[in-house]
Amino acid sequence: MDIEILTIGTELLLGFTIDTNGAEIAQAVAAIGGQVVRRTSVGDEPELIRSGVAEALARTGLVITTGGLGPTRDDITKDIVAEVFEAPLEFQGEIWQQLVQRFERMGRKAPESNRSQAFVPRGATVLRNQWGTAPGLWLEGARGTAILLPGVPGEMRQLLKHEVIPRLMARATGTVVRSATIRTTGIAESALAQRLGNIEAELAPLSLAYLPSLPGVDLRLTAWSLAPDDADRRLDAGSRRLRELAGEFVYGKGDEDLAALLLDRARSRKQKLAVAESCTGGLVGGRITAIPGSSEVFLGGVIAYEDAVKLRDLAVSADTIAAHGAVSEEVARAMAAGVARRFGADLAIAVTGIAGPDGGTAAKPVGLVWMATSVAGAVESFSYVFPGAREEVRARATQWALFQLLKRIK
Amino acid sequence: MDIEILTIGTELLLGFTIDTNGAEIAQAVAAIGGQVVRRTSVGDEPELIRSGVAEALARTGLVITTGGLGPTRDDITKDIVAEVFEAPLEFQGEIWQQLVQRFERMGRKAPESNRSQAFVPRGATVLRNQWGTAPGLWLEGARGTAILLPGVPGEMRQLLKHEVIPRLMARATGTVVRSATIRTTGIAESALAQRLGNIEAELAPLSLAYLPSLPGVDLRLTAWSLAPDDADRRLDAGSRRLRELAGEFVYGKGDEDLAALLLDRARSRKQKLAVAESCTGGLVGGRITAIPGSSEVFLGGVIAYEDAVKLRDLAVSADTIAAHGAVSEEVARAMAAGVARRFGADLAIAVTGIAGPDGGTAAKPVGLVWMATSVAGAVESFSYVFPGAREEVRARATQWALFQLLKRIK
Numbered sequence: 001m002d003i004e005i006l007t008i009g010t011e012l013l014l015g016f017t018i019d020t021n022g023a024e025i026a027q028a029v030a031a032i033g034g035q036v037v038r039r040t041s042v043g044d045e046p047e048l049i050r051s052g053v054a055e056a057l058a059r060t061g062l063v064i065t066t067g068g069l070g071p072t073r074d075d076i077t078k079d080i081v082a083e084v085f086e087a088p089l090e091f092q093g094e095i096w097q098q099l100v101q102r103f104e105r106m107g108r109k110a111p112e113s114n115r116s117q118a119f120v121p122r123g124a125t126v127l128r129n130q131w132g133t134a135p136g137l138w139l140e141g142a143r144g145t146a147i148l149l150p151g152v153p154g155e156m157r158q159l160l161k162h163e164v165i166p167r168l169m170a171r172a173t174g175t176v177v178r179s180a181t182i183r184t185t186g187i188a189e190s191a192l193a194q195r196l197g198n199i200e201a202e203l204a205p206l207s208l209a210y211l212p213s214l215p216g217v218d219l220r221l222t223a224w225s226l227a228p229d230d231a232d233r234r235l236d237a238g239s240r241r242l243r244e245l246a247g248e249f250v251y252g253k254g255d256e257d258l259a260a261l262l263l264d265r266a267r268s269r270k271q272k273l274a275v276a277e278s279c280t281g282g283l284v285g286g287r288i289t290a291i292p293g294s295s296e297v298f299l300g301g302v303i304a305y306e307d308a309v310k311l312r313d314l315a316v317s318a319d320t321i322a323a324h325g326a327v328s329e330e331v332a333r334a335m336a337a338g339v340a341r342r343f344g345a346d347l348a349i350a351v352t353g354i355a356g357p358d359g360g361t362a363a364k365p366v367g368l369v370w371m372a373t374s375v376a377g378a379v380e381s382f383s384y385v386f387p388g389a390r391e392e393v394r395a396r397a398t399q400w401a402l403f404q405l406l407k408r409i410k
Numbered sequence: 411m412d413i414e415i416l417t418i419g420t421e422l423l424l425g426f427t428i429d430t431n432g433a434e435i436a437q438a439v440a441a442i443g444g445q446v447v448r449r450t451s452v453g454d455e456p457e458l459i460r461s462g463v464a465e466a467l468a469r470t471g472l473v474i475t476t477g478g479l480g481p482t483r484d485d486i487t488k489d490i491v492a493e494v495f496e497a498p499l500e501f502q503g504e505i506w507q508q509l510v511q512r513f514e515r516m517g518r519k520a521p522e523s524n525r526s527q528a529f530v531p532r533g534a535t536v537l538r539n540q541w542g543t544a545p546g547l548w549l550e551g552a553r554g555t556a557i558l559l560p561g562v563p564g565e566m567r568q569l570l571k572h573e574v575i576p577r578l579m580a581r582a583t584g585t586v587v588r589s590a591t592i593r594t595t596g597i598a599e600s601a602l603a604q605r606l607g608n609i610e611a612e613l614a615p616l617s618l619a620y621l622p623s624l625p626g627v628d629l630r631l632t633a634w635s636l637a638p639d640d641a642d643r644r645l646d647a648g649s650r651r652l653r654e655l656a657g658e659f660v661y662g663k664g665d666e667d668l669a670a671l672l673l674d675r676a677r678s679r680k681q682k683l684a685v686a687e688s689c690t691g692g693l694v695g696g697r698i699t700a701i702p703g704s705s706e707v708f709l710g711g712v713i714a715y716e717d718a719v720k721l722r723d724l725a726v727s728a729d730t731i732a733a734h735g736a737v738s739e740e741v742a743r744a745m746a747a748g749v750a751r752r753f754g755a756d757l758a759i760a761v762t763g764i765a766g767p768d769g770g771t772a773a774k775p776v777g778l779v780w781m782a783t784s785v786a787g788a789v790e791s792f793s794y795v796f797p798g799a800r801e802e803v804r805a806r807a808t809q810w811a812l813f814q815l816l817k818r819i820k
Contacts, residue, residue: 012433012436012449013436013445013446013447013448013449014436014437014440014446015432015433015434015435015436015437015438015439015440015446017433018428018429018430018433019428019429019432019433020428022425022429022451023422023425023426023427023428023429024425025425026422026423026424026425027424027425027426028425030424030425035423036423036424036425037423037452037453037458038423038450038451038452038458038462039422039423039450039451040448040449040450040451041432041448041449041450042447042448043447048447048448052448177424179424179426188518189480189481189482190480190481190482190520190521190523190524190543191518191521193481193482193483193521193523194521194522194523200483207420207484208484209420209421209484210480210482210484211421211427212480212562220421220426222420222424275692275713277692277695279699280696280699281692281695281696281698281699281700281704281708282685282687282691282692282693282694282695282696282698282699282711282713283692283696283699284692285687285691285692285695285713285715286690286691286692286693286696288691288692289689289690289691289692289693289713289715289765289804290691290800290801290804292766292767292768292800293768294691294715295715295716298691298715298716299715299716299718299719300712300713300714300715300716300719301692301712301713301715302710302711302712302713302723303685303692303695303699303710303711303712303713304710305695305699305704305705305708305709305710305711306705306708306709306710308709309709309710309753313712313723343719355699356702357702358702358703365515367516385515385516385517387512387516387542388541388564389541389564390700390702391700392564394699394700
């Protein structure tokens with residue numbers, strides 16, 4: 001079942017509105033074994049909508065549109081699609097009555113402009129919209145099927161779930177499109193690809209995508225149009241293989257968060273955690289406390305931005321800073337040991353680095369970050385030169401530091 | 411200047427990735443008077459990319475693509491577009507050298523797989539990518555112009571700004587589409603709309619959009635297809651009027667960041683800042699240290715997640731916590747005063763709250779946050795019940811606390 005999505009609205013082309021409808025439809029369609037093969041956005045212009053719908057139908061015979069069903073003058077999707085299907089518009093008193101009642105419930109009178117929403121192309125199925133004023137429409141004809149949904153995300157989502165997906169399932173073939181994700185960090189996309197080698201052939205018919213982002217590279221396996229059991233079996237085997245190959249760089253699966261995994265491990269070991277942050281300035285603590293229930297594990301920390309704070313609150317010695325600089329292995333280690341002692345923490349993370357854009361030297365370039373972890377008093381340290389701008393360096397250092405601690409207590 | 415955008419990536423059609431590149435390009439193009447007339451997304455399949463590019467060129471003669479320029483096997487955009495332009499790929503040693511040097515700067519060896527990124531279609535202009543490994547490309551031929559950009563949003567954005575828009579401006583028509591933004595926080599969209607009243611008629615021909623997000627509601631004025639001077643004059647007058655009406659809720663304009671404004675003010679007053687964070691767990695420090703040069707103003711802080719830390723490092727008394735609870739006006743005030751004293755800071759921010767999802771009571775619901783600011787020893791406190799999930803509560807509380815301190819030193 002190949003489907004195209006046509007999102008309609010001039011504001012989508014101005015770029016001030018991010019199109020989330022397309023992504024939601026794609027996910028819902030994939031879950032029942034359909035495949036979105038193309039997404040198109042056009043403005044509220046008759047010719048653009050007409051050609052968008054006609055071309056999509058010619059390619060796949062099945063198009064879902066969003067937008068342009070409202071009561072204002074620029075809402076013309078229904079009129080154009082009715083023309084494409086050569087179906088004249090007919091007034092349906094029942095829809096108008098529902099609109100009138102909807103407004104009455106809010107203590108208002110239905111504006112005359114809403115009457116346009118009660119016109120329906122002959123032969124179309126009305127998808128009742130209990131969440132707004134614009135009904136969805138389902139048209140079938142010689143050219144294929146067009147499903148018209150409103151553009152308001154909340155209304156689109158409800159109609160999709162309650163009216164569209166159940167009807168599409170009746171057409172589904174019994175196959176599904178399913179994905180599995182392996183999450184890695186601390187390795188660049190190209191290095192990971194080299195490590196995995198020519199794995200695509202081995203994984204076929206599954207497809208493999210490399211998805212790089214600040215917290216690391218996700219590997220997404222997708223099974224296309226397979227029976228559910230077959231898809232799951234292949235995804236399991238493929239995931240195991242990817243985990244083997246990516247080895248120590250794997251930290252989780254699906255949408256698992258590294259901080260949540262770390263907290264789970266610490267909780268099961270009944271250990272408490274504290275942090276000492278210089279260049280990350282609170283981001284490590286922010287990531288940890290983003291997880292509900294983090295207070296069971298996390299004690300708190302010191303944001304030691306100024307060197308005086310490192311001396312006073314983390315017991316870093318002035319000599320160490322003078323000899324090695326604030327961004328150094330020695331200082332990172334002293335910070336980790338110092339915060340663990342001060343907080344009585346079994347586990348500690350310390351970060352000190354040069355986030356940029358200024359402050360780099362030949363010996364210590366922008367992006368250099370020294371990190372240390374402490375587990376029951378034993379300190380380990382490591383450094384990395386992170387690429388990217390200030391916020392990338394900081395986000396990557398945060399992820400890397402969390403990862404190093406997780407590896408030690410896994 | 412009509413432009414089409416083609417975003418390439420199977421991920422975009424599975425719905426796991428929201429396409430933000432398309433929106434950014436559309437905004438940048440509109441700003442120089444161009445118009446995006448269609449956006450299309452296709453998967454990483456040769457035929458789909460070929461037809462997507464060819465159809466876009468046939469319609470407008472100008473297409474910008476994103477995605478598929480990376481070093482892995484599914485990155486085929488360049489190969490396909492080169493075919494469309496009948497331009498053979500040629501190895502450019504200079505690009506390879508830049509890649510090798512980029513990896514060397516990070517102390518690593520460039521993987522062989524990255525060599526593919528040094529191949530360039532004959533006659534194409536290389537748009538140098540200093541922010542990642544995939545160069546952009548600009549191809550011109552009998553069929554029109556194709557501009558190929560990487561899909562990683564940070565890299566796409568930089569190439570668009572520094573390489574693409576300046577070149578496109580040479581083709582522009584003399585009129586512009588320009589916007590001006592007024593940033594507000596601490597007021598809901600509906601309340602702001604009520605305050606502004608029926609302002610749209612007065613602002614015409616400018617259009618006004620309300621853009622609510624976690625840090626607050628932005629008001630965006632847009633001038634459409636006007637001469638540059640006329641657009642600027644109207645936007646200036648409109649902005650002034652909006653500032654008057656939105657009053658004390660305005661904190662900035664354009665893409666100004668609240669933390670940066672706060673640091674500027676503190677710097678000009680030669681004052682130093684420290685933070686004490688409970689429920690935000692480091693987010694306030696994270697926001698502040700995101701700004702380059704924050705070390706001139708920011709000393710650091712205490713992440714006082716566990717109550718023991720509030721006692722030990724912030725001199726909050728156990729009696730105060732016992733009498734009022736850790737989330738209370740008294741504790742927020744004591745935290746602000748305590749961190750200011752401990753750090754010798756002229757300015758301090760303290761935050762303690764119930765971020766949820768658990769921990770709320772009838773008297774202290776989820777979302778309740780007490781905040782305090784200290785300026786030269788004088789503490790002020792305020793509370794708010796923030797709507798939304800845990801991360802929304804935390805992000806909104808962070809913004810609100812920064813805003814309250816900025817107002818005191820403005």
